[in-house]
Amino acid sequence: MANITAQDVNKLRQTTGAGMMDCKKALVEADGDFEKAIEILRKKGQKVAANRADRESTEGAAIAKVNAAQNQGVVISLNCETDFVAKNESFTTLAHAIADLAMGFDSLESLLAADFNGMSVQEKLTEQTGVIGEKIEIGSFKKLSAPFVGSYIHAGNRIATLVGLSASVTGCETIAKDVAMQAAAMNPVALNESQVDQAIIDKEIEIAKDQLRQEGKPEAMLEKISQGKLQRFFKDNTLVNQEFIKDNTMTVAQYVQTADKGLTVTEFVRVALG
DSSP, rough: OOOOHHHHHHHHHHHHHOOHHHHHHHHTTTTOOHHHHHHHHHHHOOOOHHHHHHOOOOOOEEEEOTTTTSEEEEEEEEEOOOHOOOOOOHHHOOOHHHHHTTTTTTHHHHHHSEETEEEEEHHHHHHHHHHHHOOOOOEEEEEEEEEEEEEEGGGGGSSEEEEEEESTTTHHHOOOOOOHHHHHHHOBSSSGGGSOOOOHHHHHHHHHHHHHHTTOOOOOHHHHHHHHHHHHHHHHHHHGGSTTEEEEEEEHHHHHTTTOOOOOEEEEEEEEEE
C-alpha cells in the first residue's frame, strides 16, 4: 500500500479543488496513483451530476468580460444551487476563468468542449459538481461586438451587462459603463421601440384596453388611448428612451450624445440570476 503524504493530498486538492478528505480517500483507493485519483474524483462528480440533474441552479455568478481592444465582450453565468456556494471565492474564480476562456468562442457548445487545463469545460463543471455537491452549469452565454464595448458587474455578481457604442470616442469608457449600469438597474426589455417583441406590444395594448374598459372609456377611443400608453411603455422600458438614472433631465440616448453628437448605443446584453 502506497504511503500517502500530506503533500500528496494537498497537490490533489490544488489540482481538483476537492476537499482534503475526498482527496485522501481517492489517493488511498488509487494506491497513490495521482492520475487515477483524479479519475476517481471525476467519476464521483459524474455520479453526483446525474443525481442532481433535475435540481434548479438559480444562484451563481454572472460575469462580464471585454477584450483588450474593447470591441468585443462576453457575459456568462456560472450557476449553482445555493447562495453559500455562489459566494465562495473558488467558485467566483472559476466563473472568471471560464468567462476569460469564453471570449474565444462563439457558442456555448464550443465553449463546453474547449480545453480547460487538460480537460474540457464540461468535464470541469462535472468535476466541480462532485467536489461541491451541487449542480454546477453555465446558465447563460452571450457575446457582443461593437466599435466600443463596455461592461458592468453588479455587486454580488448577480447581474452582468455589456453595452456596445457606435464609435470609440473620448469619454466613451465612462459613457459605456454608465449605460451598462443603467441596463443592470432598469432591466429594459429592448434597446429601442423597434426591437420590442411584437408579442410584448400586443400584450401591453391588450392590458391598456382592458384597463380603459374598466374605467368606462368608449370602445371607439380605446385604440388611440392605448397607443399613447404604449408610447409610455416604450419610454419606461427601452434602454435608449429611459430617463438616465444619474440625471433624469435627459434620456439615455441624450446622455450618450454628450460625448459626441453622432454617438449611439448599438446593442446591449444583460444576464441576471434568479
